[in-house]
Amino acid sequence: MGLFDKIRSSPRRSRRSAGTPATEPPTPPHSTGRDVTRKLPRAVLARIFDFICPHAFDHSYETSEDSMTDGCMLCDMRDLAHCSQVCRRWYPEAHLLLYTNVRIDTVHYCELEVILAAKRKRRSFFDRNGDLDAPQVRLELFMRSVRESRDLGKLVLSLRMPYMTREANKSTIARTISVLPLLRYVDLPTGLFSDEASCMTLKQELMASCPDLRRMSYRHGAEGSFARLHEASRWTNLEKLELSGLHIDARILRNGLAAFVRLKDLTLEDLPWLDDSAFEANSTLPPFPALELLTIRETPQLTANGLVSFLSATSNREALQDLSLASTGVLPSTLHRILAAAPQLRNLSITQEVSRSFPNEQIPPLKSQSLRLLHYEITSEVETHGLPPAANSYYTYLISCLMSRCLPSVRDIYVRDAQFPDTLLLAPPPRLFGGGESGPRMVGGLSQPLNVYSKGLDELEWNFTPYEPDCALGHHGARTRPVSFHEAQLNRSWGGEARKSVLVGNGFGGFLAVPEDDDRPQSSGGYKRASRQDLWR
Structure with a gap:
């Protein structure tokens, strides 16, 4: 009987609930104001609109992998497209930004990709949508849009796409760029830079349809194309x-x-034949172009003499702002000649492996x-049979230059020595110019704020250490005790916490860092360490 009573009572409850009016939340009043x-x-x-879609304002000539922004680029572009549909006042600006710097990404970099991936894959017996290539479909849709409307093609300045998309869709890229006359940058397959046969059609279309290109590469195999550049203005x-x-x-x-x-x-890379004669002035050859950024890698025959000859021209000396050297014949002990010849240089990078100590x-x-x-x-071999590494003397020379106030505008330094921050802060004043004990002592000290990024040979992350300039002399000429906010942002193995210290004399002409006493326990009985990684407590 209990079962029948339960069955009879169910419709009654449903009828009572149906007769009761549902209480819905009141709709907020629609307010109309001035636009x-x-x-x-x-x-x-x-x-x-720049804040809505940041990559739409990316006018650089970097690849899709090197120009990624924070967030989801596909969602940003979708939001910008929605802005173009709000009103006629917004349409021209949003429409222009949508087609100026076009970017095709593989996936959504947000949780929406999980939902879209499930919708693309139809769970049927034949599984017809399982192999859908989303970036290829996006590229084909963009190609159809610009080919059907030539006015849209005249708005495109850059086109970026993933590596696999540009490698597998050479013909589609060729058909797309054929209607982009103002294109300045496009991600291209690697074979095009080496004149491979599979990319010749794409390269011919690029030369014929995109005369305003701003970035190009020539690699091994493209010697003939590079040699014919002076014959035709391209x-x-x-x-x-x-x-x-x-x-x-x-x-x-x-x-x-x-x-x-x-x-x-x-950028000059992997050119073992390149020597100083390529940069020297020659009346029978065109002058070397005035560059703002020069990068040289894997050129062992190029020395500082060639770069000094290049900087002897006034136009080159006034234009160069960024110089990067890696595995070249330019020795670290000759960098002073390059700096003396480049008065406008703002960024300098040298990556070198040395086998000998700094000259005496x-x-x-x-x-x-x-x-x-x-x-x-500067790096050197780790196994030195008990002797200090050869690279240590080069960092001693760098400390001498910093403490002698020869680089007053430097704000950031990257070194490959894990002990460099402590050496710069705590070690006794080194002798200048690598002169050993007979060399002159440095005078002064750090006169500007300095950010030091250090990394050992076995480390993967940079350790950041900021420095403040030394305290000035007091009114009576007495130097106060220097205080350093030595906040080294350590890597994950150290817990990611910073340490604060003050400096006291170590008895050898240098200073010793000790932890601050603020908010620290006076005895071990009054406080327990929160974790094993808290080394100060």
């Missing part, structure tokens, strides 16, 4: 050029570079009033 965006200038609207507005693994001579190099009158960024003769210090960023990554 203040109608009075905003177009530049202000574009600036607002890509005269090129700003960034990369040469890697080419087997050419200095004459072909200078003639090819002369074809790019607006070249600003040059008196080497002038590194002097520059304009240098702000210094990558001084």
Whole structure:
């Protein structure tokens, strides 16, 4: 009987619930106000849309992998497309940004990708949508849009896509760029830079349809294309050029570079034949172009003499702002010559493996009033049979230059010595110019705030240590005890916490860092360590 009673009572409860009116939350009143965006200038609207879709304002010439922004780029582009549909006032600016710097990504970098991936894969017997290539479909849709409307093609300045997409869709890329006459940058397959047969159609289309290209690379196999550059004016507005693994001579190099009158960024990599003669002045060859950024890697025959000859020209000396050297014949002990010849240099990077210690003769210090960023990554062999590594003497020379106030504008330094921050802060004052005990002592000290990024040979992350300048002399000429906010942001193995210390004399002319007493227990009985990684407690 209990079962029948339960069955009879169920409809009654449903009827009672059906007769009871449902209580819904009241809808908020619709308020209509003045649209203040109608009075905003177009530049202000574009600036607002910049925060909605940041990559739409990316006018650099970097690849898709190197130009990623925080967040989900596909969602940002979708939001910008929705903004173009709000009103006629917003449409021109949003529409222009949508097609200026186009980016095709593989996936959504948010939780929406999980939902979309499940929708793309139809769970049926034949599983017809299981192999859908989303970036390829997006590229084909973009190609159809610009080919059906040539006005859209004239808006596109850059086109970025994933590596696998550009490698597997050469014909689609060729059909797309054929209607993009103002294109400045496009992600291209690797074979195009080496003149592979599978990419010749794409390269011919690129030369015919995109005369305003701003970045190009020539690698091993493209020697013939580079040698013919001076015969025809092609890509005269090129700003960034990369040469890697080419087997050419200095004459072909200078003639090819002369074809790019607006070249600003040059990268020379894996050119073992490149020597000082390629940079020296020669009346029979075109002059070396004035560059703002010069990167040289894997060129063992190039020395400081060639770079000094390059900087002897006034136009080159005033234009160069960024110089990067890696595995070249330029010795760290000759960097002072380059800095003396480059008064506008702001960033300097040298990566070198040394086998000998710093020379014992008196080497002038590194002097520059304009240098702000210094990558001084000197390494040597770890196994030295009990002797100190050869790289230590090079970092001693760098400390001498810093403490002698020869680099007053430097704010950031990157070194490959894990002990460099402590050596700079605690060690006794080293002798200048590598002169040993007979060399002159340095005077002064750090006169500017300095950020030191150090990393050992067995470390993967940079350790950050900020420094403050030394305390000035008091009113009576007495030096107060220096205080350093030595906040080294340690890596994860140290717990990621910073340490604060004050400096006291160590009895040898230097200083010793001890932990601050603020908020510290006076005895071990009054406080327990929260974790094993808290080394100070």
